[in-house]
Amino acid sequence: MEGEMDVDTPEQRGTKRPVEENDVSGPPKPKRIKALDPDVVNKIAAGEIIVAPMHALKELIENAVDAGSTSIEVLVKDGGLKLLQITDNGHGIDVGWPGHDMLDRDDLPILCERFTTSKLKEFEDLSSIGTYGFRGEALASISHIAHLTVTTKTAGSSCAWRAHYGDGKLVPAKPGQPAAPKATAGRGGTQITVEDLFYNVPTRRRAFRSASEEYAKILDVVGRYAVHCAGVAFSCRKHGDSGVSVSTPSAASTIDRIRQIHGSAVANELVEFKVSDDKLGFRASGLATNANYHVKKTTILLFINHRAVESTAIKRAVEQTYSAYLPKGGHPFLYLDLEIEPNRVDVNVHPTKREVNFLNEDEIIEMVCDEIRSKLAQVDSSRTFLTQSLLPGVQTIETLQPSSKDDAADGKAAATPKTPAPTKRPYENNLVRTDSKIRKITSMLTPAPIPSPSGQGTSTEPGILPPPIQDDGLQYEITDRQPLRIALTSVKNLRSAVRATMHNTLTEMFASHTYVGLVDERRRLVAIQSGVKLYLVDYGLACNEFFYQVGLTDFGNFGVIKLDPPPKLVDLLQIAVDAEKEEQADGNNPEAASILANAAELISRTLVERREMLDEYFSMKVSEDGELLTLPLLLKGYVPSLAKLPRFLLRLGPYVDWTGEEECFRTFLRELAAFYTPEQLPVLPSPPSRDLSANPITEVGQERAQTSAEGAMEGNEDPMIQARRAQMMRMLEYAVFPAIRSRLVATSRMLKGVVEVADLKGLYRVFERC
Known part of the structure; x- marks a missing residue:
């Protein structure tokens, strides 16, 4: 029998070849050349083009991109062998078949025939081909080794059409039904479903090791095109999973x-x-x-x-x-x-x-x-490291505060307490500083005269931070007022808007950071550490977003700052108006100056008219006579700059939308956050004998040196600025950033205010190559 295994003699292997019955005794004749069956030809071609599910997906993704899609969704089951579905929002496929009124546009019936394509007409067109596909073999090959279903809808079609294919031809969905495409509900674009891939090629199907390995290859294909195809959103998930394995927005x-x-x-x-x-x-x-x-x-x-x-x-x-x-x-x-x-x-x-x-x-x-x-x-x-024995104004470790009276008497330095060494010592490049008291970045900068606690004289001892600054003029009282439950839809919408723009990595960084120190008061920069990385953070931008979020979470339940004696709104507004007039006069803008003429009276009247709402929602009390009695307290231990109060009140007029509820709350809280944002301070001056410009460690150090010399030539710094600087250092470290660590939801807009400046592991790699 043809194809029967020969088992008569164990030394023989393989199968017997059939011979002609009438040619047993004669010499063998050459075999005749015959044309292969078209089904065999198609399956061989399909095996060359579709080697694995990832190749089928690659062809389908390229077709979807060629169709002008801006969103591509991939669904996979059993590594693509059981189900491989791709959905796009492209221009779709025209429908037509005998008896239909669109005979001149019969794309769907010949969709899966070999060498049918809309991207190539002549062989010379290959020299200028600008699309992904061109041979018209992808869908044809898939239809010969899988069950293929196509659902498509064009912009001009009133409904979607679904067609089933087998061996390149239209086939009925179930036996006995017509093979013509059927009208169905669907959205614009095309959905191609490939089921039971290689169902008729068992040898190829058994060659795949595991579904998870094939799914990993599919994710690699989706990831490659997701990176490259700008303006196209990609998503890929397993069948039955609620979450997605890959998701990229179109605007990324x-x-x-x-x-x-x-x-x-x-x-x-x-x-x-x-x-x-x-x-x-x-x-x-x-x-x-x-x-x-x-x-x-x-x-x-x-x-x-x-x-x-x-x-x-x-x-x-x-x-x-x-x-x-x-x-x-x-x-x-x-x-x-x-x-x-x-x-x-x-x-x-x-x-x-x-x-x-x-x-x-x-x-x-x-x-x-x-x-x-x-x-x-x-x-x-750029990895150039300048070193010197000791930076100017930096004390050695021996000058730290002694940890006990006995050590102080003996003049010995206090040693940092050491924890017992673990059984397995970690690598040094994985160590994370968790105690902010170990070393401050301010100890590496030139010390400045700091007012003593008693107010008599100054303290110039290097490296020693001033004692805690008392909040002058503020007395904290605890009231028996019960917190209000805010159920306003507008406030909920604003909170949801913040959560929608949340940046997960940045939020985790702020939630686990260690405060290092203040770097630049003029540019409002601080250094924080997260893990083994050091970051420079624009604390002005961070505080603005933080206080806005505090305004939303504590809406209607703010503390109050009592002003005693209460100032007149008109007087405060007039101060801001005069300042604005001077700026407008310098710019020769008479129209703006005329608008500002009656601004103080108009804004004062607006705030008095809305005093009940201001008191109820924002804890901002205004008397009938136009006196400002209280301001909202957003964070205990933090004092906003009252010098910014006139401008804050002035901006409540033109920059707050008093007509709509949600916009009113949003704009008012934005202005309140700007008022609470720390102000810019001039760079810390230093004595003229210090010449830091000879030590170009960082750009910040150079600017400090230059400005310090100018400040020294002009004289000592104003005592009020000195006090505010010291107060700001304490508030940032002990009030603001601890609150940011526990409460901030970092948004994407804060990315521009965070810069990574050092990575311990990266530095170790650099020194390994040195």
């Missing part, structure tokens, strides 16, 4: 997409590069990690003319480029978008389009690597 930037897919460790260390050459006809751009980042395996997201491809030559050249910057065994991350003139690229060299050939390959790769090398050299050259 490339760096944000990389952060979402590959993590912040990669996104925080990226450098941008661009290179082009008209002679070679290419333009390259991308993002590459600097020398602070390295992993055990190179990751390259390579797109040539927007196709996700692989290139061994590019990978080898990139690894050679990074070998001079990374430690042994370290590999980089690279995203490269390479655009080459279409007539220089051959896209039809691989069945799955995984590889392409292009002219001047060596020259283009060399230019790209040279540009990456120059960017890495710029970053690496």
Whole structure:
């Protein structure tokens, strides 16, 4: 029998080949050449193009992007072998079949036939192809090895149409039913469902190891296109899971997409590069990690003319480029978008389009690597460390306060208490400072004269912080007033708006930070530590957002600051008006000056008319005579600058929307937050004998040195500014940032106010290469 195994003799292997019955005794004849059955041809072609579920998904994603989609959703079951569904919002597929009134647009019936495409007409069109697909074999191949369902709706169609395919042809959904597409409900775009992939190729199906491994490959494909396709939102999830494995919004930037897919460790260390050459006809751009980042395996997201491809030559050249910057065994991350003139690229060299050939390959790769090398050299050259034996004005560890009376008597320094060493000592680059009293950044700066607690003379002892500043003129009292439960829809909407813009990583950083010290009072910078990283934070921006959120959470339940004696609103407003007039006069704006003429009276009358609402919601009491009795207290232990009070009152007129409830609350709380935001202070002056400009440790240190010299030439600093500076240092450290740590919901707008300046692990890597 044909194909029967021969088991008569154990030494024989394989199967017997059939021979003609009438040709047993004669010599063997050559076998006849026959045409393969079309079904066999189609299955062979399908096996070359669709090797795994990830290849089917890649083809479907490219079709969706070609269709102008801005949102692509992927649903996977059992690694794509049981179910692979992709939904887009593109322009859809035209519907037509015999008997329908759209015979001239019969795209759906021939959708899954081989070599049917809307992107290519002649072979010469390959020289200028600008789309992902062009052969028309993807859907045809899938239909020969899986059950394929297409649901589509165009903008001009009144409903969606669903069609089922098998072996490239329309098939009925169930036996006995017609094969023609059926009208159904659906949204604009196309949904393609691939079920039971390789159901008729059992050998290929059994070759897959596990569903989780195939799902990981699918996530890699989705992640690559999610990074590259700007303006397209991607999501991917397992069937039955409520959460998504990949989710990128359409408005996200490339760096944000990389952060979402590959993590912040990669996104925080990226450098941008661009290179082009008209002679070679290419333009390259991308993002590459600097020398602070390295992993055990190179990751390259390579797109040539927007196709996700692989290139061994590019990978080898990139690894050679990074070998001079990374430690042994370290590999980089690279995203490269390479655009080459279409007539220089051959896209039809691989069945799955995984590889392409292009002219001047060596020259283009060399230019790209040279540009990456120059960017890495710029970053690496900035790692210059200037050292000296002792910074000016810094005391040694022996000058710290003694921990006991006996040590003080003996003149010994107090040693920092040490905890018992664990059985396994951690690496030093993983140590995290958790005690803010160990060292302050202010101890590394030049000391300034600080008013003594008694107010007589000044304390100039370096490195010693002043005692706690008392809140002059403020007395805290506890009242028996019961907190109000606020159920206003407008307040709930404002709170929801804050939560909607929450930045998870930034919120976690603030929630786990350790306050290091005040860096620059003029630019309002403080240093905080989170984990093993050091950050510079714009505390003006952070405080503005924090006090706005305090206003929302404590709405209607503020404390009060009593003003005794209470000032007149008109008097305070007139101060602000006069200041504004001077500014407008300098700018020669007579129209603005005329508007300000009656501003004090108008705004005062507005606040008096709304005094009941101001008292009930904001704890801001105004008498009938126009006296300001109280102000809202947002944070105990923090005193806003009362010098900003006139301008705050003045802005309540034109910058608060008194007509709508939600907008009124939002704008008023924004102005209140601006009033509570710490003011900018002049840079701390220092004695003229100190010349810090000879020690260019940081840019901040240089500006402090320059401004300090100017301040010293003009004379001593104003005592009121001295007191406010000392008060600000205490309030930021002991009131504001502890409250920020426990209450702040960091929003995306705060990203521009946070800069990472040091990473302990990164510094260790630098010194390892030295």
